[in-house]
Amino acid sequence: xxxxxxxxxxxxxxxxxxxxxxxxxxxxxxxxxxxxxxxxxxxxxxxxxxxxxxxxxxxxxxxxxxxxxxxxxxxxxxxxxxxxxxxxxxxxxxxxxxxxxxxxxxxxxxxxxxxxxxxxxxxxxxxxxxxxxxxxxxxxxxxxxxxxxxxxxxxxxxxxxxxxxxxxxxxxxxxxxxxxxxxxxxxxxxxxxxxxxxxxxxxxxxxxxxxxxxxxxxxxxxxxxxxxxxxxxxxxxxxxxxxxxxxxxxxxxxxxxxxxxxxxxxxxxxxxxxxxxxxxxxxxxxxxxxxxxxxxxxxxxxxxxxxxxxxxxxxxxxxxxxxxxxxxxxxxxxxxxxxxxxxxxxxxxxxxxxxxxxxxxxxxxxxxxxxxxxxxxxxxxxxxxxxxxxxxxxxxxxxxxxxxxxxxxxxxxxxxxxxxxxxxxxxxxxxx
Amino acid sequence: xxxxxxxxxxxxxxxxxxxxxxxxxxxxxxxxxxxxxxxxxxxxxxxxxxxxxxxxxxxxxxxxxxxxxxxxxxxxxxxxxxxxxxxxxxxxxxxxxxxxxxxxxxxxxxxxxxxxxxxxxxxxxxxxxxxxxxxxxxxxxxxxxxxxxxxxxxxxxxxxxxxxxxxxxxxxxxxxxxxxxxxxxxxxxxxxxxxxxxxxxxxxxxxxxxxxxxxxxxxxxxxxxxxxxxxxxxxxxxxxxxxxxxxxxxxxxxxxxxxxxxxxxxxxxxxxxxxxxxxxxxxxxxxxxxxxxxxxxxxxxxxxxxxxxxxxxxxxxxxxxxxxxxxxxxxxxxxxxxxxxxxxxxxxxxxxxxxxxxxxxxxxxxxxxxxxxxxxxxxxxxxxxxxxxxxxxxxxxxxxxxxxxxxxxxxxxxxxxxxxxxxxxxxxxxxxxxxxxxxxxxxxxxxxxxxxxxxxxxxx
Numbered sequence: 001x002x003x004x005x006x007x008x009x010x011x012x013x014x015x016x017x018x019x020x021x022x023x024x025x026x027x028x029x030x031x032x033x034x035x036x037x038x039x040x041x042x043x044x045x046x047x048x049x050x051x052x053x054x055x056x057x058x059x060x061x062x063x064x065x066x067x068x069x070x071x072x073x074x075x076x077x078x079x080x081x082x083x084x085x086x087x088x089x090x091x092x093x094x095x096x097x098x099x100x101x102x103x104x105x106x107x108x109x110x111x112x113x114x115x116x117x118x119x120x121x122x123x124x125x126x127x128x129x130x131x132x133x134x135x136x137x138x139x140x141x142x143x144x145x146x147x148x149x150x151x152x153x154x155x156x157x158x159x160x161x162x163x164x165x166x167x168x169x170x171x172x173x174x175x176x177x178x179x180x181x182x183x184x185x186x187x188x189x190x191x192x193x194x195x196x197x198x199x200x201x202x203x204x205x206x207x208x209x210x211x212x213x214x215x216x217x218x219x220x221x222x223x224x225x226x227x228x229x230x231x232x233x234x235x236x237x238x239x240x241x242x243x244x245x246x247x248x249x250x251x252x253x254x255x256x257x258x259x260x261x262x263x264x265x266x267x268x269x270x271x272x273x274x275x276x277x278x279x280x281x282x283x284x285x286x287x288x289x290x291x292x293x294x295x296x297x298x299x300x301x302x303x304x305x306x307x308x309x310x311x312x313x314x315x316x317x318x319x320x321x322x323x324x325x326x327x328x329x330x331x332x333x334x335x336x337x338x339x340x341x342x343x344x345x346x347x348x349x350x351x352x353x354x355x356x357x358x359x360x361x362x363x364x365x366x367x368x369x370x371x372x373x374x375x376x377x378x379x380x381x382x383x384x385x386x387x388x389x390x391x392x393x394x395x396x397x398x399x400x401x402x403x404x405x406x407x408x409x410x411x412x413x414x415x416x417x418x419x420x421x422x423x424x425x426x427x428x429x430x431x432x
Numbered sequence: 433x434x435x436x437x438x439x440x441x442x443x444x445x446x447x448x449x450x451x452x453x454x455x456x457x458x459x460x461x462x463x464x465x466x467x468x469x470x471x472x473x474x475x476x477x478x479x480x481x482x483x484x485x486x487x488x489x490x491x492x493x494x495x496x497x498x499x500x501x502x503x504x505x506x507x508x509x510x511x512x513x514x515x516x517x518x519x520x521x522x523x524x525x526x527x528x529x530x531x532x533x534x535x536x537x538x539x540x541x542x543x544x545x546x547x548x549x550x551x552x553x554x555x556x557x558x559x560x561x562x563x564x565x566x567x568x569x570x571x572x573x574x575x576x577x578x579x580x581x582x583x584x585x586x587x588x589x590x591x592x593x594x595x596x597x598x599x600x601x602x603x604x605x606x607x608x609x610x611x612x613x614x615x616x617x618x619x620x621x622x623x624x625x626x627x628x629x630x631x632x633x634x635x636x637x638x639x640x641x642x643x644x645x646x647x648x649x650x651x652x653x654x655x656x657x658x659x660x661x662x663x664x665x666x667x668x669x670x671x672x673x674x675x676x677x678x679x680x681x682x683x684x685x686x687x688x689x690x691x692x693x694x695x696x697x698x699x700x701x702x703x704x705x706x707x708x709x710x711x712x713x714x715x716x717x718x719x720x721x722x723x724x725x726x727x728x729x730x731x732x733x734x735x736x737x738x739x740x741x742x743x744x745x746x747x748x749x750x751x752x753x754x755x756x757x758x759x760x761x762x763x764x765x766x767x768x769x770x771x772x773x774x775x776x777x778x779x780x781x782x783x784x785x786x787x788x789x790x791x792x793x794x795x796x797x798x799x800x801x802x803x804x805x806x807x808x809x810x811x812x813x814x815x816x817x818x819x820x821x822x823x824x825x826x827x828x829x830x831x832x833x834x835x836x837x838x839x840x841x842x843x844x845x846x847x848x849x850x851x852x853x854x855x856x857x858x859x860x861x862x863x864x865x866x867x868x869x870x871x872x873x874x875x876x877x878x879x880x881x882x883x884x885x886x887x888x889x890x891x892x
Contacts, residue, residue, distance in 0.1 A: 015457075015461050016461065016811070036760070037756055037757075038756075039461070039752075039753050039756045040457060040458070040459060040461045041459055041500065041561070041752065041753045042458075042459060042498050042499055042500040042561065042564050042565075043561070043563065043564055043750070043753060045498055045564050046540065046563055046564050055472065055518055055519040056446070056451075056472060056516070057451075057454045057455055057499065057516075058450055058451055058454045063454040066453065066454050066457075067450055067453065067454055070453050076449055076450065076453055077449075080448060080449050080450045081450055083450075084450060098753070099689050099690075099750035099751075099752070099753030099754045099756070100689075100753045100754065100756030100757060101688075101689065101754075101756070101757055
């Protein structure tokens with residue numbers, strides 16, 4: 001019989017950690033739990049867009065989890081890990097690929113929040129972040145700066161790369177502001193009552209989307225309330241590590257949104273994903289209980305409409321082929337993939353085709369296209385090429401960030417293919 | 433180092449702590465070792481250059497693809513070089529007529545089948561990590577998978593290899609056909625766990641896709657009952673494409689991960705897949721049904737379509753990682769017993785599990801007797817880890833006693849290095865050492881894996 005004493009005392013199948021979870025504040029145990037679920041099997045590698053592009057372990061989910069673990073344990077200096085953590089798109093495509101169920105979102109967002117106040121950033125970096133966080137979440141400010149940015153395009157050649165990328169995404173001419181009605185009654189018998197999150201950037205860049213959602217909802221027997229005092233959902237802030245701002249916005253929305261509705265409807269994937277995270281941001285806060293109650297009410301407009309039952313839609317005049325683009329925070333963040341496709345297929349004469357490599361992020365990823373322009377540009381271009389290869393004349397998607405990014409890259413390739421929100425397609429066909 | 437930096441751009445020669453830390457483990461996190469440097473190669477000639485430099489300076493190296501080894505096969509060597517091959521992922525040649533494909537070592541296993549699917553061909557060896565593991569790693573460890581019961585392991589599908597030996601010499605083994613004159617050097621290279629150098633180009637044979645599949649899930653109320661059914665199926669003359677068993681714990685974990693529809697009340701589920709021409713299956717299906725009925729299965733489900741079949745397989749293939757949902761820690765084992773001893777082996781594992789008071793989940797390639805017991809434990813409870821280790825050791829020794837092997841497909845690596853002499857005589861071990869010495873006297877290629885590093889190797 002062989003002696004069984006020779007083995008190393010560390011022979012385990014799981015990533016072991018000594019993260020001082022309690023010392024890291026309310027988010028500590030969440031992060032420690034996510035790390036301890038990882039078995040380092042590598043099933044996430046091929047799902048990760050940055051691993052596909054960079055091809056090195058540190059730029060994979062498995063590598064990042066490992067690096068975060070080391071930083072949280074105190075064995076790796078934060079600034080050695082940040083270049084790789086910053087390159088993470090936060091697209092969450094590693095989550096559905098993970099058999100052990102690592103909740104990566106509970107690691108990356110809390111880590112960014114924790115790291116932001118103590119990490120090193122260049123002054124230019126700080127300035128850009130300040131501009132983004134002081135404008136994007138506030139429609140009026142963003143509107144003004146978008147107009148200025150649009151004008152500033154002509155000076156693009158004199159701008160640093162990231163400024164250039166930022167302004168390139170802005171339309172030369174902003175659509176006119178279209179305030180949303182505070183209450184839209186249901187047409188016919190009322191089947192449900194919902195509150196709509198207006199969103200921030202979307203209200204400036206594509207105000208038609210929420211109007212389309214209201215049109216489809218109300219004509220399907222749904223009363224739509226647009227709560228007056230609501231603010232930006234806070235997702236952009238949380239996902240870039242601005243934890244305090246995110247919590248402040250979340251608390252404001254907890255007050256603004258009524259709880260006596262059937263659902264809180266989001267029309268942007270990132271916002272929906274963000275509102276589902278309120279209980280995480282407000283962990284151990286006095287408002288955590290309220291956040292949990294609100295989070296269960298949040299639903300993407302496509303999931304809500306499909307559950308409502310068949311819509312009363314008029315077929316398109318002629319056969320039209322469109323491509324559907326999965327927004328990461330809809331597909332990976334909220335598990336919504338079949339619903340928007342099923343809705344679009346209810347429109348007669350509309351053919352919905354898949355994009356090759358559809359699971360890959362388009363590179364928009366919140367503010368990623370501003371913070372990591374090279375990678376975002378490559379991903380955006382690849383996605384636009386894959387869309388053109390389908391022969392589709394237009395695109396449907398469920399997130400403003402993706403819509404802007406895709407439209408920009410399609411135009412750069414000289415294509416006239418329009419990108420619209422799923423609900424805009426439905427609004428065109430709904431019988432009023 | 434300076435020579436490495438001269439020959440490669442700086443962003444592909446990594447020495448930062450972030451880099452060496454994230455490369456310190458592979459799929460077996462029990463072992464950690466920081467390499468001195470990681471080299472991200474982008475061409476086969478760069479691999480040759482790096483190996484030559486290692487040879488010149490006596491620095492040990494490890495080739496690494498996706499780092500999914502479950503035996504620590506791609507664990508770095510302290511202060512050694514890691515040659516990261518995952519960017520070396522091109523197809524060099526593909527001929528649908530010849531049914532061969534030549535790829536670089538970083539090419540992903542499942543991508544082979546995807547690439548040739550248009551010609552109704554596929555690549556048969558299908559390790560559960562197929563969507564991420566690389567062909568280079570498959571060659572080094574002679575990887576198996578669920579379907580090697582009928583078609584054999586990686587070694588049966590590699591026709592030719594171009595490799596760089598540990599001294600930097602580039603050699604070609606095999607060729608484009610299955611039969612060769614002279615010693616089977618290709619066969620020797622496959623499964624050598626990186627001791628003979630690094631494969632640069634690998635020619636694989638691909639097979640026509642089976643015309644039809646018939647995938648059956650049978651539920652049993654004892655684990656041994658499912659094991660005995662496997663022997664009965666083989667004895668009946670049937671040769672299924674795959675036969676897999678999962679026990680109650682494995683089913684529970686896998687269902688939590690993918691909801692494939694496994695029978696959650698069963699003590700064991702047997703997955704049998706027949707494949708081949710339609711007429712053949714017409715004859716085989718009734719026979720299989722008869723055998724399964726006779727074996728005491730209390731419930732039988734047949735996959736009605738492609739989607740159901742695919743869900744069943746996803747459920748099976750993610751079972752290892754899914755066990756992570758059931759237990760704070762677990763050990764994965766990889767032993768083999770003769771098929772006829774499956775029932776005995778499983779009863780023995782059950783008895784050991786009770787004796788040690790630790791849960792053991794079983795998920796394995798039953799058709800070829802390849803067991804994968806997963807020992808569940810909680811490392812936070814003092815002494816439980818040592819108990820789990822003892823139990824794992826006893827299972828391996830039981831496999832040897834029943835006439836089996838200590839590894840079916842995960843390899844010896846660092847994990848089972850002390851068990852190898854239990855399986856081979858001193859003479860056999862010496863012969864292996866002699867061959868290794870002849871190819872790599874300084875033991876720079878994957879030192880400390882499979883064979884203990886000799887005094888010379890350690891000193892070098």
